[in-house]
Amino acid sequence: MKVLIVGSGGVGTIAALALSTNGGAEVTLVVRSDYDHVVKHGYRISSTKYGEISGFRPAHVAPSVQQAAENGPFDYIVVTTKNIPDGPSPCEEIIRPAVTKESTIVLIQNGVGIEGPMITEFPNNIVLSGVSHIGSTNIDCHVVNKGQDRLFLGVFPNPNVDAALAEQKVETFILLYQVPGVNLITRDPDVRQTRWEKLVYNAVMNTTTTIVDLDVNRCQITGANEALFEPAMHELTAIAASEGVTIGTDLHHKFKHIGDGLFYTPSMLVDSRKKQLLELEVILGNPLRIAKKNGIHTPVLSTLYLLLVMVQFRIKEQKGMVQIDPKDYQGDSDKYPEIFKAKQK
């Protein structure tokens, strides 16, 4: 069996480690900016469960998906990159060079609706949902993993593929990934439930902390639990309910208190502080499009979303991904979005 992992952050590197430790598959990891370092020195891993490891490298390391494809074809393509459909490299474009008829695509990423573009692009490939609860960061090739690597793996429904075969792909991946006593990978019987539950945290805490540039506990010091987090979670839960996913208010309580005392910086805030693009559309844009479709009133989340669209725009301009020439924007400001759209083409 051959597995390609695209995305070498905290989740992808540990996935490479898990699969390599298990030994059932030949692993290729795509590493972009750190390629030279990883080829020479490998990763340093500091994990409470996997242990302290230096010089970790999977069987193959490749600087691009294109070059990784030479080690294929792959039975599984595991995507652990950030998911930014409004950025220059949507995930389906990133993995395209490696996708073959037989590839099962595993999206270990946050958000809802992430399977949509994948299934549109690769309608006959099986696409699996991975929801990771891990707590792992990769900073300059030092991977620090404090939580247990827990992965919930299920099938994104797709009428074009054989459902029984898809379930078999889940079982096989579990067998390839599991390291008994170390990680915990389980079949996810309800992909939607799992994703919407994680979203209750991400759509509220990641977004708010990013907008105001403060960690979770500092927001809570100003009274955010009652004033903002609870009403926003309530709206998110209502959207989930409109899709038939029931989320209890006990989960609101859990998520408001899961970081008590930790002064935790959610991943989106980490990204904005590094001036990197935000996973805004899969975490908040897609849920709000569902809300609109189902007629759910979401004034708080919609306001957070609109503000984050502006923050995303700011980051894109800072990165030079969009250019604004004031000369182009001198007339009726109602027309600025159209002008911008035309100029970006």
Added chain:
Amino acid sequence: MKVLIVGSGGVGTIAALALSTNGGAEVTLVVRSDYDHVVKHGYRISSTKYGEISGFRPAHVAPSVQQAAENGPFDYIVVTTKNIPDGPSPCEEIIRPAVTKESTIVLIQNGVGIEGPMITEFPNNIVLSGVSHIGSTNIDCHVVNKGQDRLFLGVFPNPNVDAALAEQKVETFILLYQVPGVNLITRDPDVRQTRWEKLVYNAVMNTTTTIVDLDVNRCQITGANEALFEPAMHELTAIAASEGVTIGTDLHHKFKHIGDGLFYTPSMLVDSRKKQLLELEVILGNPLRIAKKNGIHTPVLSTLYLLLVMVQFRIKEQKGMVQIDPKDYQGDSDKYPEIFKAKQK
């Protein structure tokens, strides 16, 4: 007649210039950080209406209100500082050393409800409302004033004072301030109307641009006019209506387009970029307290407000005005606001 001006920003320096040019009053200007420079060199003024002036100084310059008081007693105390009731120096504390029984207090400041703390502290003094439409900045003692100095002057209702006398104080101040053909100071027959109208801009544009750190036109490029500014203005107008102040939607249109093509940075955004405290409570906090009292639903403005409370907290921590020791915040995060309050005392 003696006039004290407290606050030497773009509005205060031009007020000193207007009163000095008119010549009817002896002007004392409080200048804090730039005191030495102003004593030696005065201000450079670049004004489309007042002209190009170098070395401007009013009759007296004082480094503090305490020292300015030696030039008193004052007939008028004009307050042109930022109004930050949640900061370390509320306006009534700032001017206290200069206030006498006879002082008429003139608040040339943004926001609603600003007269409340003044009248509470000085219940028998006449307090006037000044709403300035000027377009003036003071950067390092160079005052650039592009718009005409238009000032609307009226009376804040106060049952403790003689209404006719208060109107007379308005008329007298107009006579002292006016410079025919240069500025335009007029009696404001409806202080509340004028203040709520200006608030339609400030409560929406100042707040949004500050939260996302983008100028007005850049927000509009992302679609803010329709998606955020209009709904937020609608809420603000509803609050005004609940107080008996009618604002037409033509004003929404005017304010959405008043800055077309200017890539304007509202004053609150200027403050946040300088890491200075925001005039949040008078511009948004007070209107929302009125909304709550009158049962007006304001989900968008309330969300903006809660986010700005967090931004204000961030600025206070950056300035060293609040200290957070994580050791103090280890238990139930619902209790963090109480802990914070207790620690700050």
